Amino acid sequence: MNAFNLGAKGRHAQLVAIFCLWKLLLLSLAAFCPGSGYDTSGLILLDTSARRHVKLDVTSRYERFILNMLRWDALYFVKAAERGHVHEQAWAFSGAYSHLLRLTGQLMAGDAQAPLHYYALAGIMISNICHLLSVLVLYRLLTLVLEPQRRQIIPFIAAVLHILTPASLFMSAPYAEAMFSLLNFAGMLFYAQSQTAAETGMSSIRADFQKLGSGACFAAATLMRSNGLLSGLILLYDVVMYIAPVMSAQLSIQDVRRMLVTCMAGSLIALAFLGPQYLAYTEFCDRSSGTGTRPWCDKTFPSIYSWVQSHYW
Known part of the structure; x- marks a missing residue:
């Protein structure tokens, strides 16, 4: 049967099947990849003993899998989940995402002091679930905004792509990208639904809640990655x-209400961007502590994000 002639449920099932097969391949490659890699930071975090390289040869497949998924940004997210943002450069990585890893890892371990690998496993699970959901949300979004004659092919192809x-493995590792993708697509879907509701004369209250939902999703995406702020341009x-x-x-009364709702939705995004900056x-x-301040504190627009990117990277 042609995939493009299936109903929505059939296409959803096909997308889930393709997703599972692709992830099975990728995660199997990660599990069976030999050696610790040229970057041994993950190995050092997981095993603090001096004989870590000797013991690597007898590690289980599960331990090897966790190690191979713990690379680059994942090191910061997982370590912050364990201890919080201790060092300045850690603020370049979403504290909200690390907090989610902490809660999930502690729930999985049943212990407030969960081992580090539980936080890594929590990130892997969350990323894969979010990636799958983002595929389905993208499919729904495109079926809503495209012309009827293009809805049979383009949404399915876009979702498969x-x-x-190429970032599939990053969307499986303890990175914030998969959750950012899901939240951003969800925000766009809510926005498109609000526009459709307004244009077709449906409930104005429903359209307002969808617009606010759009702002809330974009705000949550901004907490994952600061460039989510750009989503507020719409x-x-x-x-x-x-x-x-x-x-x-x-302006009519309805126009005034819609403008106020739009401003409220945009304010959520601004708060999500400025909130972590304020905490930092x-x-x-x-200045009252007497210990001195960091150079970026005296900038006209003091931003720890831009300082960390320029100073450390």
Whole structure:
């Protein structure tokens, strides 16, 4: 049977099947990849003994899998899940995502002091679940916004390409990318649904909640990665479109309500971006402590994100 002639449930089933087969291949490669790799940071974190390299030859397949998935940014996310943001450069990595890893890892271990590998496993599970959900949300989004004659092919192909993305292994590791993808697509879906509801004359209350849902998803995505702030441009565009009617006093009561709802949705994104910045400022720029402050604290716009990127990387 042609995949493009199936109903929505059939295409969802096919996408899930393709996703599972692809992830099985990728995760198997990660589990059976030999050696510790040229970057031994993960091995050092998981095994602090001096004989860690000797014991590597007798490690279980599960331990080898966790080790091979613990690379690059995953080191920061997983370590922050264990102890919080201790060092300044750790603030370049989402504290919200690390906190989620901490809660999930502790729940899995049944212990508030869970071993480090539980946080890594929690990140792997969360990333794979979020990647699958983002595939399904992307499919739903495209079936909503495309013309009827293009809905049979393009959404399915786009969703498959999202499964097979070159970043697939990053979307399986303890990285924030998979959750960012899910939240960003969900925000776009809520926004598209609100626009559809407004254009078709459906419940205005429903459209308002969908617009707020869009802002909430974009805000959560911004907590995962600061460039989620750019998603708010679509809401800013809506506000700009209201400027001319405001200046000419031609706005209706419904237009005023929609503009206020859009501003509220955008404010959620701004708060998600500024909140972590404020927390970092209170930690590193407390002049009353007498311990001195960091150089970025005296900038016109003190941003720990830009400072960490320029100073450490």
